[in-house]
Amino acid sequence: MKLKMLPYIMCLLMHCNIAFLEAQNSDSKISSDSIRKVLKESSDSFSKLTSDGNKEGVYFLELAESLAENSPDLYIKMLVKRKKIDFFLNSRDTIKIEGYLADYLKIIEQVGDKRELGLYYEALGVHKSVQGKKEEGYQAYIIGEQLLREYGKDRDVIDINYNLSLEYIRLQRWDEAIEHALRSLEAVEKTKQKEDRRRNLYLFLIECYINLEEFDKVEYYFSEIEKEVSVYFNELYFEGKLFSQKGSYYEKIGDYKKSSYYYNQSSKKFLEYYFQRTKEVSTDLALSNQLNLKEEENKRIKIENELKAEQLRNSRYIILLSILVIVGLVLMSILQYRASFYKTKINKLLKRNYKKLIKANKKVDKALKAKSEFLDSVTHELLTPLNTIKGITFLLQKEKLTSHQENQIKLINLSSDYLLSLITDVIQLNDLEKGESKLRKEEFDLRVLLNNLIDSSLIMNINNNKVHREIDSQIPSKIKGDVLKTSQIFLNILDNALKFTKDGDVYIDVLLVSVIDHKVKIKFSIRDTGIGMSKRQIRKAFEAFHQGSVKINRKYGGTGLGLSIVKRILRLQENDIVLESKPGKGTSVSFMIDFDIPKLAQGKNAIPKNNFEEFSQEINVLLVEDNKVNQLITEKIISNYGFYCDSANDGKEAVDMVKKNRYSMVLMDIMMPKMDGFEATKYIKRFDKGIPVVALTAISEKMNKDKFNEVGIFTVLPKPVDPELLYKTIMSCCDSDD
Known part of the structure; x- marks a missing residue:
């Protein structure tokens, strides 16, 4: 009963308010502040985003318009006209808006206010764009922006520059699009108004910088969007546009795997968005059908009861019922058509994104093939002269040399070994990425191997570090595994610890974790007291050719491939690596490797020693x-x-x-x-x-x-x-x- 009384109470209050304002109007004492209050009531009602809220908003807006007609304040009249124009723009009423724009311009010409003129051209630009007259809309935006930049308030330039940036993106005039997007963004930051525009402006800037190939700025604005992830979380349409731009970015920089991934994610988000919209339409349709059916059922029962009392009266109800059924069927047809339209749109979008995905995959395959062929050619061209250098140094070492010449030969050998190591690392990294590297099973003594590797590394240790080793004596003397890859993993991490530590300590712990069914799990830990790494450097530590910063690369040298190779070799063995570090407090690296225990000792086939x-x-x-x-x-x-x-x-x-x-x-x-x-x-x-x-x-x-x-x-x-x-x-x- 209370719920039924609520509409009547609201109507009573609204009529009282009207009567009060009309009484003021009759005395010609309508104040501008009272009209502004009515406009605020209208805005608050629209913001509720409900059917009743929209009705209230329209009512108060029309009330404000009727009150403003008798007001001598031209500025309040312009404000009301502007609100009406905004209402018609939102409702896409292109017929009524023409008259309001003309009336708005007449008042502006009377007042001579340049700011209001700028707002008029902004509204005109939006209206022309909605009509599909892009060029006229663009010209209106240009005039409006110039006026508002000179005479408008800070908040006035947000939307006009937003729309101009969008227009220049359509025209592929990237520099101008960036200029206006930054102006709009600056106004948002300054006024703290319309902050929902910010993330879309970031997307505008990202699209422009991708096309200008300024990728550092692209990464910056991606990071800015990520800061607001809690704001746009589950906004499927925005996330779809964001992932689409990420796909475009990675396609531009040649990372086709990530490009394909983000295009796929974009497709999923758009699919979820349109599926959600379709589901909402279907739910509304079902609810509407239920309500209509319930209403029709009630009316049918009422008609049947009244038919017994009065035959003539019932005929009118039958006609009314027929009309309502027809309207219901028309509404159902419209809703079904809309649902079908959304499904068709989703299917087209999926097909388009699927074609993009296939195209991106083809590019990835082509790039990988070209990369393999390139590596074959380049390594041959590099290793052929390197063969000459190594051969000459070998022959020179057989001759009698002075101590100075011996030192020079050692330097040549050292440089050629470094170059050979770099080429080998690049080839191995390529093999690991393509999945062509396979694990070998060889019998060896792990303790002897590790001690030899540590001793050889200490010979090259020029940073005066102390190495503390603890190798578990419970580790079996003979195990089976890939000796070369185990050595590579261990040496890469140990060499990093020795390189980035000076006058410090390096602690090596090798621990037997478990022995189960002729398999042994061993944990390796290498900890140093060196320069350490920041959180950002840790995140990028396993990327190829990355060493933290240019400064570190220049000071310590190296290619940045070591940890990348280690990570991939451990993944090949279905293991992972744990890296912990703090700047100035050293680094700790740990990983586990599984080995087999040979059932019977097997002799090695050595090359016969002939005379x-x-x-x-x-x-x-x-x-x-x-x-x-x-x-x-x-x-x-x-x-x-x-x-x-x-x-x-x-x-x-x-x-x-x-x-x-x-x-x-x-x-x-x-x-x-x-x-x-x-x-x-x-x-x-x-x-x-x-x-x-x-x-x-x-x-x-x-x-x-x-x-x-x-x-x-x-x-x-x-x-x-x-x-x-x-x-x-x-x-x-x-x-x-x-």
Whole structure:
């Protein structure tokens, strides 16, 4: 009963208010303040965002208009006209707004107020844009902005610059769009009004800077938006636009994986948004149907009861019922059409985003293929001259040198080793990213390995650090795992601790965690007292080529690939790394690795130790190398070991020489003119299947493993060649040949 009385009470209060204001109006004593109060009531009612609130808002707005007609205050008349114009703009009533704009302009011309003229052109620009007359709207915005910038208040420039920025983005005039977006943003910050505009302005700036390729500013405004995540959280449409811009940004910088991810997230957000809208429409439709059906049922019962009393009266109710049913059906049809429209729009959006996703994936695949081919080519070109440098230094070390020359040779060796390490790291990182790196199972003694690695690192320790090691004695003496990758992980972290610590301490703890079913879990911890890292540096520590800052890179050197490789190797083993650090207080790194425990001790197959003089007289090697310098150096290395060596300049010449002469083995370069190493090996194997062919190349063995196996390559030696490894390989080939 109370709820039924509420509308009547509201109507009574509203009529009392009208009577009071009309009484004032009749005495010609309507004050401007009272009209402003009515306008405030109207604004408060509209802000409720309910049906009753809208009705109240319209009522008070019309009341303010009627009161303002008799007011001598031209400014209050302009204020009312402006409110009416805003109302018609929001309701998209393009017919009535024309008359109000004309009346508003007449009053402005009487007053001569430049600020009001600027507000008029702003409203005119919005009206023309809604009508689809973009050019006229744009011209109106330009005039309005100039007037409001000179004569308006700080809050007046927020919307006009917002709309201008949006217009320039449509025209792809990025610099002007940035200028107006920044003006609008500055006004928001200064006035603390319309702060909901801020995040959209950030998106405008992000789109402009992406197209201008000013990516540092793009990242800045992305971070500014992230600060307001609590404000726009679950605003699906805004999040969809945000992820779309992130996808565009990562596409621009070439990170197609992230681009594809964010385009996908954008599609999901838009899908959720339109699904939510469709669900709301469906809910409203169902509720409306229920209410209509209930109402119709009540009316039907009422009509049936009244039919018994009066036949003529009932006929009118039947007609009314028919009209209501028709209206209900029309409303249902409209709602169904809207629901169908939203579904169609969602499907189109999904198809469009799906095509973008496919296109982005193709670009990623193409980029990865190009990257692999590029690495093959570049590593070959880098490792070929590096082979020359390493070979020359090896030969020079065999000669009598002065102490000064020995130091220079050591410097050359150190530099070439550093360059070789960098190239190897880049190739390995690429293999890990593509998932082509595989784990090996080798039997070894972990305690001996770690002690050797620590001792070798201490030899290179130039920072006067003390190393404290604790290796659990309970760790089995023989375990099985990937020795090379375990060494890489441990050395990368230990070398970082020694490099970034000076006159300090490095603590190494290796602990046996568990032994279950012939498997052992071991925890490695390396802690130092060095320079430490900030939270931001920790977040970026595992990114490739990142070392915290340019200053750190210049002071300590390095490529920034170590931790990135460590992270990926541990993921390959289904393990992770924990990094804790504070600036000035050192860094702690810990990780776990699982190893197998061999059931039975297995002997190692060592290369047979044959008498050097006995074999050297019998071994004749054919070297196939198109680079004359590398050919000369490799010949000298082979000759220094007492072997015979002939040389061929390309694959075709090598095939002819193998046909004419008998060789113990062939050292085959792969990338050569006329006929490459793969093709030459195929021809050689046709008429001499037993001759061992060893690839001497700079291209990746893992990436070309199938090709090596297909043509029958015995093994692969990387460039630059290690003389000792070359010797062992020659002996191994000749021994297997025997």
